[in-house]
Every structure is written in C-alpha cells, then in structure tokens.
Amino acid sequence: MSRKWLRERSKDFWYKLAKKEGWRTRASFKLMQLDEKFELLFEGARVVDLGAAPGGWSQVAVELVGPEGKVVGVDLDRIEPMEGVTFLRGDMTDPETVSRVMEACGGVADVVISDMSPNISGAYATDHARSIHLCEMALEFAGKVLVRDGAFVCKVFEGDMFHDLLGKVRAQFADVKVANPAASRSASSEVYVVAQGFRGPGRYPPLAKPKEWQEGDELPPSRKERRKPE
C-alpha cells in the first residue's frame, strides 16, 4: 500500500462520510473534531463563521448552538440558505463587509471561527502570506466582537510568518493551541489555531446578567456547564 493510496483513501473516507451523513462538505468533520477536543461550541452560543461557503461549518455550528443560539456566516461566494443561519456575501478584508457582519451578529459573538483560504496560487510563500493576512483580518474582527472568555479558531497555512501570528493570538487569549484535525488532508500545510479565554476588553459579558441578579447570588454557568446542559 503506497502512501499516496492511503492518503487518497482517507480523503475519500471523509468525503463519503459527509455525503452519507448529509453534511455540505467534508470540512464539517474538521470543526466537529476541533469541537470535540476543545469544547468550543455550546447551546445558546453566538457564532460567526468566516469563509463559510458552502456551509459545512455553519451546519455543525447551528446544530450545536441549538435554537437559542445564533450563527452568522460570510463568504466571497454565495451560500445556499440554511435554516437558522444568516449568510452574507462579502470580502472580510473589506471594512464594509466587516460592518455588515458586525450588524448581522449584533456586534457580539461567543465564538469566531475562520476557515478562510486564499485562492491557491501554487507558490508556497505567496499562499502562506495570503493565508496569514486572512488570519489577521479574522483576528482583528474577533477582537471587535468577542465576549470576555470567548473563543477563536482560525485556519492557517504554515510558514515563516506563523510564529508572529501565534504571538499576536497569544497576546489576546489565555489559552492558545495549534491543532491538526484528522479530517485535514495529510498533504495539506494547513493547521488550526484554537484560542480560548479572550482577554481583550470584551465588549459584553459572556452572558447577559439576569435583571434580578444581586451581589452574592450564584453566578451564571461557566462555558463548560452551558455546553453540557443536564
């Protein structure tokens, strides 16, 4: 069995499984695997999905956040409508798109996920630089909308600027990991930066404080508790 054959088989595996289970793309499994490992999404969460077409990640997100949650997705390409998700078409490097996405998510998110990829030119350094630029745009956006303690996931093509990017993410989040989900193609240079515990200004508290809450009352459930309700 050649390595190439094994790679092809594994590629077909996720593709076929996605078809069988009704996911829009094999990429859905990458988010499922990241979520399983890092516990990112929870019932009621407000999620923004950057580079969302054709909608595989949004499909996973909307299922995990449930009817109380909110999912907004954006892409350069048009996305087939999906129940429970607001899709926008636009370029996340364009401030006008950023404003539209901010408006659609009400200026607040618990989790920002980005699977944005540049058009692959085949020139490694160019593709890497473009991928880093998209990550920086995603990080800047996340900094504007994330709640305190919020999470950020971003796909990046590895290369010499990767460590600088990691430094920028680490400056804003308490816990930053690099992950390589099983559903990523083994030949790909992509990895995912998974950042949790946003410690920026956090424009909003993680959950709206109940009106009747008084000093000394029990605090709202933690992200983990909210993720796994009884």
Ligand SMILES: C[S@@+](CC[C@H](N)C(=O)[O-])C[C@H]1O[C@@H](n2cnc3c(N)ncnc32)[C@H](O)[C@@H]1O
């Ligand atoms: C790998 S696909 C995303 C797959 C998606 N996560 C899914 O599960 O269906 C990468 C997407 O990033 C989008 N993209 C690249 N640059 C972008 C930009 N500047 N603004 C918005 N979307 C962008 C591409 O159009 C492409 O659809």
